[in-house]
Amino acid sequence: MATTTSFCRICEAACGIKVEVEAGRVKAIAPDPDHVISRGYTCIKGIRYADVHNSPDRLQTPLRRNGNTFEPISWERAIADIGARVKQLMGQHTRDAIGLYIGNPAAFSLPHSLALYGFIHGIGSRNIYSSGSQDCNNKLFVARHMYGASAIQPIPDIGNTDCLICLGSNPAVSHASFIHLPRPIEQLRAIEKRGGKVWLVNPRRTETARVLGDHVFIRPGTDVFFLLSFLHRIQQTGGIDRAAIERHCHGWDDIENLANTWPATRTAPVTGIDEKTVHAMAADFMRATRSGGGASLYCSTGVNQGAHGTLAFWLLNVINAVTGNLDRKGGALVSPGLVDLPRMMRRLGVGTSEQRSRLGDFPAVMDTFPAGVLADEITTPGPRQVRAMFVSAGNPLLSCPDESKLTQAFAKLDLLVCIDMFRNETGNLADYILPATSFLERADLPLSVHGFATEPFAQYTEPVVPALGQARDEWWIYRQLARACGVPFFGRRSVEMALRAGEALHWVPGVPADAAGIVQTVVGLSRHVSMAKLRRHPSGVKLDLPTTGNLHKRLLTQTGRVELAPATLVANVYTDLEQAFRRFGEHSAGNLLLISRRDRHGHNSWLHNIRAMHPRGRTSNQLLIHPHDAAARKLETGDRARIENEVGALEVPIHCTEDMMPGTVALQHGWGHDRADGLRVAREAAGVNVNRLAAGGAEQLERHTGMVKLNGIAVTIKPAQTETAALEPA
Ligand SMILES: Nc1nc2c(c(=O)[nH]1)N[C@H]1C(S)=C(S)[C@@H](COP(=O)(O)OP(=O)(O)OC[C@H]3O[C@@H](n4cnc5c(=O)[nH]c(N)nc54)[C@H](O)[C@@H]3O)O[C@H]1N2
Ligand SMILES: Nc1nc2c(c(=O)[nH]1)N[C@H]1C(S)=C(S)[C@@H](COP(=O)(O)OP(=O)(O)OC[C@H]3O[C@@H](n4cnc5c(=O)[nH]c(N)nc54)[C@H](O)[C@@H]3O)O[C@H]1N2
Numbered sequence: 001m002a003t004t005t006s007f008c009r010i011c012e013a014a015c016g017i018k019v020e021v022e023a024g025r026v027k028a029i030a031p032d033p034d035h036v037i038s039r040g041y042t043c044i045k046g047i048r049y050a051d052v053h054n055s056p057d058r059l060q061t062p063l064r065r066n067g068n069t070f071e072p073i074s075w076e077r078a079i080a081d082i083g084a085r086v087k088q089l090m091g092q093h094t095r096d097a098i099g100l101y102i103g104n105p106a107a108f109s110l111p112h113s114l115a116l117y118g119f120i121h122g123i124g125s126r127n128i129y130s131s132g133s134q135d136c137n138n139k140l141f142v143a144r145h146m147y148g149a150s151a152i153q154p155i156p157d158i159g160n161t162d163c164l165i166c167l168g169s170n171p172a173v174s175h176a177s178f179i180h181l182p183r184p185i186e187q188l189r190a191i192e193k194r195g196g197k198v199w200l201v202n203p204r205r206t207e208t209a210r211v212l213g214d215h216v217f218i219r220p221g222t223d224v225f226f227l228l229s230f231l232h233r234i235q236q237t238g239g240i241d242r243a244a245i246e247r248h249c250h251g252w253d254d255i256e257n258l259a260n261t262w263p264a265t266r267t268a269p270v271t272g273i274d275e276k277t278v279h280a281m282a283a284d285f286m287r288a289t290r291s292g293g294g295a296s297l298y299c300s301t302g303v304n305q306g307a308h309g310t311l312a313f314w315l316l317n318v319i320n321a322v323t324g325n326l327d328r329k330g331g332a333l334v335s336p337g338l339v340d341l342p343r344m345m346r347r348l349g350v351g352t353s354e355q356r357s358r359l360g361d362f363p364a365v366m367d368t369f370p371a372g373v374l375a376d377e378i379t380t381p382g383p384r385q386v387r388a389m390f391v392s393a394g395n396p397l398l399s400c401p402d403e404s405k406l407t408q409a410f411a412k413l414d415l416l417v418c419i420d421m422f423r424n425e426t427g428n429l430a431d432y433i434l435p436a437t438s439f440l441e442r443a444d445l446p447l448s449v450h451g452f453a454t455e456p457f458a459q460y461t462e463p464v465v466p467a468l469g470q471a472r473d474e475w476w477i478y479r480q481l482a483r484a485c486g487v488p489f490f491g492r493r494s495v496e497m498a499l500r501a502g503e504a505l506h507w508v509p510g511v512p513a514d515a516a517g518i519v520q521t522v523v524g525l526s527r528h529v530s531m532a533k534l535r536r537h538p539s540g541v542k543l544d545l546p547t548t549g550n551l552h553k554r555l556l557t558q559t560g561r562v563e564l565a566p567a568t569l570v571a572n573v574y575t576d577l578e579q580a581f582r583r584f585g586e587h588s589a590g591n592l593l594l595i596s597r598r599d600r601h602g603h604n605s606w607l608h609n610i611r612a613m614h615p616r617g618r619t620s621n622q623l624l625i626h627p628h629d630a631a632a633r634k635l636e637t638g639d640r641a642r643i644e645n646e647v648g649a650l651e652v653p654i655h656c657t658e659d660m661m662p663g664t665v666a667l668q669h670g671w672g673h674d675r676a677d678g679l680r681v682a683r684e685a686a687g688v689n690v691n692r693l694a695a696g697g698a699e700q701l702e703r704h705t706g707m708v709k710l711n712g713i714a715v716t717i718k719p720a721q722t723e724t725a726a727l728e729p730a
């Protein structure tokens, strides 16, 4: 038995792990006590990844559809067939006929995320989609306009702050997002231990709120109004830091009066947060700001996935900046990162697209359009119509809105290729499924995480075990696909020629020959650490880099300043906000507002295939509802309820809890595995797909970035009519 050091790549926490290997087989995964940041911490998912890696359902060869079944084929055959189909489709139609959907796990693999863009920019298609429009495109868009690049994302200085106001996140379970936060409870509690404040704003009293912080209920989708009143109070109490604005901002004059008409007395009936509470929060924030400890506002998916995620995130950044908390100790930090990722991406032409979507006229965010228009882009004729899709580490059928519409659209494709470790629900519709490696079979560097770290660090891992069967890493897969499709990586002949030379000779200085080579090349670009040092320290290296004073080094705006009032956001903002506020007033009395929730024993749609992820033999997700709302509908814990709206209907067991804000209900996403015959355990515990109630289509999406509205969905609830779990959408 040998033990190898590596790190988990399921979420941003990137926890250090020790992997026990015997005869090339993974026996167990344990936390790495020597890891420089996670120091012996992992969550259950990291430990159970051994079961994912060893799952008998893992794909070991490329598969090709044969009627209603799949047959194994060789890589040569699969790549040649796909290449020929793509060439044919590009010949008959335009390059836009070839689409790509990028799933969440791609973000945690450096070679994978580079290869995706290498391939699709090689094709030259504008039809790129991702999990971002269900997750964080609002943040990426705002950052591009305020800071000049999507990858510049200020993060709360958890280790030093005296006041953190956290909206729409449950770090105790999720480890949050866009921040590197292993040991979340310990790190947040430390703020309170040193006399600081943590406020948690959430329609549900979460697992985090149970153990720390002051919890405040908020009505789903109304954070933007809370933030307006918060800013109003800050201004009223003299909290604007003119010197900070002078130092690094531009545009304050344009929005200085924005919050004037939004006192907390006005917004309280809509948000559910009374004036006294808003004032107390603002007072804590200002006390921490003035005392020198620093303060910041932070939000995550609870806000991102609401009706006004873009405006809310913009306001949040404005407040951090104009109170002088941006780029200061205890405030919102611009992490130095291992390399200057924003500039690196700009040089590669990644994330710089100025295109707009054909349907809905949405701007490209990180070169991607909203997944909420994908079904219509496949079914609507025209020169930009999507006819083939590549799905890389994603499960759009479960994670995007309106499963039934997307299923019908995918069935119309000329070609669907999925690249995954498993045959998931989307893979079931595929023409080809290409088997990917598990993260234990790849070299990597947690590069995306580096830009979110309040304690700068770096780590490198080699593959821990050889690839299973014929599984291949995505860098290799996309290099083969690009060749077979006859397109140059990143759309640049010079890059393609260099890569080919590297691949042929296997040693051309500065040119990667494979996935590990890519990782090592990126390390080579860093002035802060060398490969030799990373190899000597498999549990990671702390980087002695300042976490403040980085703003001006990173900013990529034309003015070289933080743009507080980007034209695209402020153009109609006064009237937009008034209209949106009125709409909340029209909310129908019988409806409840549905929100999502994550639990410890799952990760989006993809860990339900592990038996240990079903504690006490659970077989379904479960709707949380306030006891009064349940009683009013003649329901109690254990009953099955029918949830309905104009998009679909579901039946699901309920659990009554006062942790829910009255008028709101919560259900986990990523369930609904009733047709997942490639995921045998998940299928037994099918549950229901909450996104059958989420609306797709351009009209239904958030206006600025096309975020899908997954929180604050109006639904009616009544006792169920049947004993069966999932129903077809209405
Ligand atoms: N209602 C509702 N819907 C949501 C959300 C919500 O909160 N509420 N959250 C949204 C969010 S934040 C996200 S990020 C999306 C996620 O949406 P998606 O990314 O579309 O879906 P996942 O369920 O994460 O599926 C990931 C797939 O990648 C595969 N996989 C895992 N590791 C690898 C690998 O290394 N290589 C390859 N090739 N494949 C791999 C898994 O087997 C799985 O099939 O869901 C979104 N949908
Ligand atoms: N165990 C586990 N961990 C995960 C994941 C998982 O599926 N399972 N997914 C990973 C992924 S892809 C991501 S992006 C991160 C996400 O990390 P987080 O953003 O922390 O995700 P959640 O835990 O869903 O927290 C969102 C919170 O927002 C609240 N909320 C809902 N609507 C509103 C609203 O309108 N306003 C406010 N203020 N709050 C609202 C919900 O009650 C919920 O507690 O988690 C990652 N970690």
Ligand code: SF4
Pocket (backbone or CB within 6 Å): 008, 009, 010, 011, 012, 013, 014, 015, 041, 042, 043, 044, 045, 046, 047, 175, 182
């Ligand atoms: S917190 Fe995230 S990175 Fe850490 S073990 Fe859990 S899933 Fe893996």
Ligand SMILES: [Mo]
Pocket (backbone or CB within 6 Å): 104, 131, 135, 177
């Ligand atoms: Mo996510």
